[in-house]
Amino acid sequence: MTGQLNQADTREFGRPIVDRPEHYALIDKLERSAGLDRAERDALRGALRVSQRTLSPRATLIDAGEAPGEVHVVIDGWASRYRQLSDGTRQIVAIYLPGDVCDLDACLSDRCRFPIEAIDTLRVAVLPRKQLAALTTEHPRIECALRQDAVVGTSIQREWTVNVGRRNAKRRVSHLLCELATRLTAIGLGSDDHYPFPLTQRDIADACGITPVHANRTLQDLRAAGLIALFGRSLDIRDRVRLERLGDFDRRYLELGSRGAKPVVANGKEHRTRELAELEQVD
Amino acid sequence: MTGQLNQADTREFGRPIVDRPEHYALIDKLERSAGLDRAERDALRGALRVSQRTLSPRATLIDAGEAPGEVHVVIDGWASRYRQLSDGTRQIVAIYLPGDVCDLDACLSDRCRFPIEAIDTLRVAVLPRKQLAALTTEHPRIECALRQDAVVGTSIQREWTVNVGRRNAKRRVSHLLCELATRLTAIGLGSDDHYPFPLTQRDIADACGITPVHANRTLQDLRAAGLIALFGRSLDIRDRVRLERLGDFDRRYLELGSRGAKPVVANGKEHRTRELAELEQVD
DNA sequence: CGAGCGATTGATCATAATCAAGCGATGTGG
DNA sequence: CCACATCGCTTGATTATGATCAATCGCTCG
Numbered sequence: 001m002t003g004q005l006n007q008a009d010t011r012e013f014g015r016p017i018v019d020r021p022e023h024y025a026l027i028d029k030l031e032r033s034a035g036l037d038r039a040e041r042d043a044l045r046g047a048l049r050v051s052q053r054t055l056s057p058r059a060t061l062i063d064a065g066e067a068p069g070e071v072h073v074v075i076d077g078w079a080s081r082y083r084q085l086s087d088g089t090r091q092i093v094a095i096y097l098p099g100d101v102c103d104l105d106a107c108l109s110d111r112c113r114f115p116i117e118a119i120d121t122l123r124v125a126v127l128p129r130k131q132l133a134a135l136t137t138e139h140p141r142i143e144c145a146l147r148q149d150a151v152v153g154t155s156i157q158r159e160w161t162v163n164v165g166r167r168n169a170k171r172r173v174s175h176l177l178c179e180l181a182t183r184l185t186a187i188g189l190g191s192d193d194h195y196p197f198p199l200t201q202r203d204i205a206d207a208c209g210i211t212p213v214h215a216n217r218t219l220q221d222l223r224a225a226g227l228i229a230l231f232g233r234s235l236d237i238r239d240r241v242r243l244e245r246l247g248d249f250d251r252r253y254l255e256l257g258s259r260g261a262k263p264v265v266a267n268g269k270e271h272r273t274r275e276l277a278e279l280e281q282v283d
Numbered sequence: 284m285t286g287q288l289n290q291a292d293t294r295e296f297g298r299p300i301v302d303r304p305e306h307y308a309l310i311d312k313l314e315r316s317a318g319l320d321r322a323e324r325d326a327l328r329g330a331l332r333v334s335q336r337t338l339s340p341r342a343t344l345i346d347a348g349e350a351p352g353e354v355h356v357v358i359d360g361w362a363s364r365y366r367q368l369s370d371g372t373r374q375i376v377a378i379y380l381p382g383d384v385c386d387l388d389a390c391l392s393d394r395c396r397f398p399i400e401a402i403d404t405l406r407v408a409v410l411p412r413k414q415l416a417a418l419t420t421e422h423p424r425i426e427c428a429l430r431q432d433a434v435v436g437t438s439i440q441r442e443w444t445v446n447v448g449r450r451n452a453k454r455r456v457s458h459l460l461c462e463l464a465t466r467l468t469a470i471g472l473g474s475d476d477h478y479p480f481p482l483t484q485r486d487i488a489d490a491c492g493i494t495p496v497h498a499n500r501t502l503q504d505l506r507a508a509g510l511i512a513l514f515g516r517s518l519d520i521r522d523r524v525r526l527e528r529l530g531d532f533d534r535r536y537l538e539l540g541s542r543g544a545k546p547v548v549a550n551g552k553e554h555r556t557r558e559l560a561e562l563e564q565v566d
Numbered sequence: 567c568g569a570g571c572g573a574t575t576g577a578t579c580a581t582a583a584t585c586a587a588g589c590g591a592t593g594t595g596g
Numbered sequence: 597c598c599a600c601a602t603c604g605c606t607t608g609a610t611t612a613t614g615a616t617c618a619a620t621c622g623c624t625c626g
Binding site: 168211213214218 | 581
């Protein structure tokens, strides 16, 4: 109950990092999307437990030019995949959260073009190529579930391209915050209105393709509009509905298994007037 | 020899479209990257031949919300994958050329979030999920080769995020033109200094996250700087070296198999001065 | 011939970058 | 323990890149 007060000792995303945690977000995730039997769960847990690495904040997990030959699964903490440009700017192309597989097929590549680094303290499981192959041939449904999961990853990557390509700063940041909220909630590390937030404003800027100064001002606008509150390493979402609308965010794209729902916009005209009207307040 | 003159009857990327062509860019590509034996080539050719579709320019191949259940392989023509935003703007997230597989794992998804449409006349092979599965279990090396190819696709997707996130209009367009040049050359449909160009300025704009008006002015700048010449449906690259430098383009990322080469930039500082100096002329 | 489309041009506006400085918290070495 | 450096955040002033609005032109096609 006093957890909020003496958080110094235990805080790390609101829960303690223990050695070799028995709880793996990836297993939960696949459980929910594909359903696993006991043997599959055990096999997966075993594979994740064999070899783990812990990295300090900002340490690099995979460097540019490397040929990893192994797949990494985030156990705890956040990581970013980015490109360092020759003019000194940086573009983050992906943020990995607990349960995320950092590019299932990365081990097929002979040269890493997008290095990965820890955002804060990061623990990953290391699955050598051969071991992964053994796991998936033994348990084809695990492979299937992992591929399904990778499809979501591809979708997210495309959403990012759209985000930086066609939205203004407020919408970009809103979209990012909504995406993180949804992904964190899905793995039980956040709620609809709050989640731990280890990103600096520079990280937000690099993920959204804007400058840190502008990220700062954008966040202030979102705060002033009553959409979010951001104290230190913790984010409150004050008005999820408006934030999602501003970011043009559709949480369904993160739920691969969901059925039914039809596309909201067919040719891009229908919702225009109402949507824009509602946004005037902030935008 | 008079092919250039009476191109009206045969032109479609400089070569005629024939019914059921015997030449498949995908087979060539996999041949080069992975090496296939006769049985594999035949199996692949057979699979590509079973079912094909031909679409008119701007016709949609896969619509938003659909669950395709099949994989498409471009045989001839160009296609774009895009997102239509609620404010009427569009972001192209991928351009598919002959030999490209339009998302190997798309058939695992239950809802298409990024429709695909033909840019000009498009012929695709249609591989139902089950048939693809049969092909790959029968010929594991084909699966491996396809996965390798998909890794390049993922890399391209990330490059696009970088492109629209961190480059100005001239650099974005330059990068796009270089990427297309390299990909087309790899499949024998372009040379180092020339390729057929079915994109409209609006397509360029939507791929680069700028407006058509600005795309027009950007192209004029590139022309004026002597980097390119663009007449109708055909592009000349006048100064490949400077165009690549302007677009910060590294063609190695499209050659999965290439060995050796080390990263040009380690921490983003080294090349700054010289590179920028050389660019002053255009930028 | 008129409609529609793609390319082009000009004028003006707005979003975001850049440059510069300062502030508060944290951490470190003398 | 203090002096100082660093880092992340914040603010202001100015600039620039690209968006927007509007109009024209040439071409193709029904």
